[in-house]
Amino acid sequence: MEIRKLLYRKETKLVTLLLTSMLIASASAAVYYGMYARSTATVAPAAVTFTSGGDSSGVYTPGTNATYASLTLSAYPNVTLYYEQAVNISASANKEVRLRHVDISPGDGDPSVSNFTSVVFKLIKTNGDVAGTLTYTVSGDDWTEPSAPTTYAAITSGEEWAIRVEITAAAGANTGKSVTVTIAVDVK
């Protein structure tokens, strides 16, 4: 009987409601905070950007914010052409970088593929060491693409590395044939 009386007392009701209110309010605030933290994204300058290299003249076209680059390279039949510094990458913070294959066209089975022998991209450190290589070779009318990205290599803030490109066209290659290679520089 006494317990029933106690349950119906205003103070008991109020304390119960106060406790459940605090629980609901704090749980709701926690959910909102979780959503807020999940949706916050701050724009900052890219830590690794493309810059002109020693062989970039007439070859390299920078993209917006220098976060992508377009290279127009030449190839001669039965000759390997080296672009020692086709484009450079510059770091403004300590990061790790690697090269990764994205796409190549014309694709496998296209007769124009046989006009090329190989396309090689090398990531060259400041001291001249090779940090990674992506090699594309031709077998008949098919490309043999790199099976995996290069391993991540540490680049320190202020360093500038080169991307070296080596292109070999096949003996007797037809003039005007072209290949478009898309690669990515992954940064972490």
Next chain:
Amino acid sequence: MILPEFFALLSIDVFLLMSLLTCLLEDRFPKALPYIYQIAALVGFGHLLVSREFMALFGEYMRFWYNFFYLLVAMGNIVALNLYLALEKKLWALAKAWSGAVTFPIGLIAVFFVSNYSYLQGAEFPMLILQLGLVISAIAMGVSVSILLSPDLLNKFRRRKEVTKWK
């Protein structure tokens, strides 16, 4: 920058506040009302959870409108309680106190955050109405606070009015 779910969070707090107030004034309100408001707050909590899970799917526009609707429901309840005290129970003093201590301050907070959100997000919201609401709520709240701090102010005002009438 605030997320549209902030309005749901605000509404949950409003429902919880009303639950506690109706419990304190339980002689003047139906007995079940505090619990109904607790359930309304829990519905809002569920609402937040659903919003979190489907955040990308729903999009900012849709999220704003359903959260804003929930805020409108909460605000509507405050006004309804105010009218219930004034018209149904004829408790004029309590109704005035409720409007000064609950309706207008919460209205001020709600209008402030809605106008802030619509300004930052560039939402097509009637800014003039919002600003008008903000000013009216601020004035009503200011007057209420002044009367609360010095109750004689109202009597002085009444006396002056009577003197003017006699002249």
